[in-house]
Amino acid sequence: MNGPDRIFDDRTPGVEENEPSASFLSYTAGLALAILATIASFVVSQTNLLWAPGVPVGLVVLAFAQIGVHLVFFLHLGSGPDNTNNIIALSFGLLIVFLVITGSAWIIANLNANVMPTAVQSSH
Amino acid sequence: MTVATIEAVSTALARGRGGGGPAPTRIVVAYGFWIFLLSDFVLFSGLFAAYAVLSDQTAGGPSGPELFNLRSVFIETMCLLFSSYTCGLGALSAERRQPGRFLIFAAFTFVLGAAFLFIEGTEFAAMVRKGAGPSRSAFLSAFFTLVGTHGAHVTSGLIWLAYMVAQVVAKGLRPRVLRRLLCFSLFWHALDIIWIGVLTLVYLMGAR
Missing domain, CATH: 1.20.5 (Single alpha-helices involved in coiled-coils or other helix-helix interfaces)
Structure with a gap:
């Protein structure tokens, strides 16, 4: 892909190139x-x-x-130019996943520690 | 190097980021499917969060260490890992236009995925028989939702794989079929990533 003859070629949308990624x-x-x-x-x-x-x-x-x-x-998922968008999307996805999981765990742990159990059937 | 050459080189390297013309369809399709997979990860993050906060709420019912059989969990994990491996090798043979080898690897992938589902299904059935079904406690509701959603994904992956095999047989390894195969292998590998989370959070941390 970095060969001098390949650098100048114009690409039409949808043109496949067979670059073995794996x-x-x-x-x-x-x-x-x-x-x-x-x-x-x-x-x-x-x-x-x-x-x-x-x-x-x-x-x-x-x-x-x-x-x-x-x-x-x-x-x-490498560091190649074709992967930049994938990496950016992944980091955003990881941010959301992190917020949902740690946020929920944090809030509920707080509630468990600070709110008295009211129901008789409460397991704790 | 002239200015024009430098420009050409920099835009060629920035292909898919606005310079050097549009990215090949293969890259765009994989990107779109990757966005879908990330949304699937977000869906699972909700289920993981629910499990994490409910895993102690057993309501006097059985807890994780009494229910989980780590030996079969290990076998399940290996089934998924090896099916990911054969799926990758299948994608590789498809890329190299070797339909025969692709079909062999697809068969291995299918059998290993089905073995995973079978083990999971027998575990679930045994738990329900023991009275530890999803309605027993908040812990078990969260457990069956999280692990069951992953199992449902594996099931749809198996259906998709059978469909892809039919397409390869009927249409051959033409570019459109190859792109669908690429999406399938991304899906299958992503399920493995979800399973790492399930294994760690539910089984390994829960069985202590």
Whole structure:
């Protein structure tokens, strides 16, 4: 794509170019890393390898590592110019996901701590 | 380099961002589908948030550690991982115009996805039989909604995959079919990403 003969060509909309974005090797490397991260998650959660209060943090870190592996090796989200828009959209999506999850957890944790249970059937 | 060359180089590199003409259809289609997938992630974030805040509300019913069988969860995870792998290899063979190899990998992907659904289905059925159905407690409602929505996505992915195989057989690997295949593989890989969240939040953190 960066060859001097390709730089000047005008593209009509919809013209395909056959640029292989992936290879057998990248998928295999992705699979190996993903299996490694999965097994590490199971080991961390089922053994006392990590200091007990740190286990959730370790699991979250491993989950993010594996999501990164999937994005790069399976979804081919790289740093190429064709991917810029995808990355921008992903970062916006991540912002919304982060706001929804941490916002809900934060608010409800606050309510749980500060509001007295009123119903008799309340489980706490 | 002349000014014109420099301009040409910079616009060629900025293709799809306004310079150097429109991006190829393949890139635009993948971008549009990626936006859809991100909206799906946002949908799941609501379900994850609901599960996170309700996971302790067992209403005197069974809790996660009593219900989850981590051995079958591990097998489920491996099924999805390997089906993602074979799906990727299938997309690769399709890109290289090898329909025979594509069909083999598609069959592997389908079988592994179906195995995942089968294990999940038997787990769900066993839980309902034990009286731990979605109506038992807020925790179980959130659990079945979150994991069930993921399972519904996998089910629709399997239907889509069967449809894609039929298209490849009937129409061959023409560009339009290839773009649909690209969207399918994005969908399938995205389901795997959701599963990482389910595995970590629901099963690994919940089974302690």
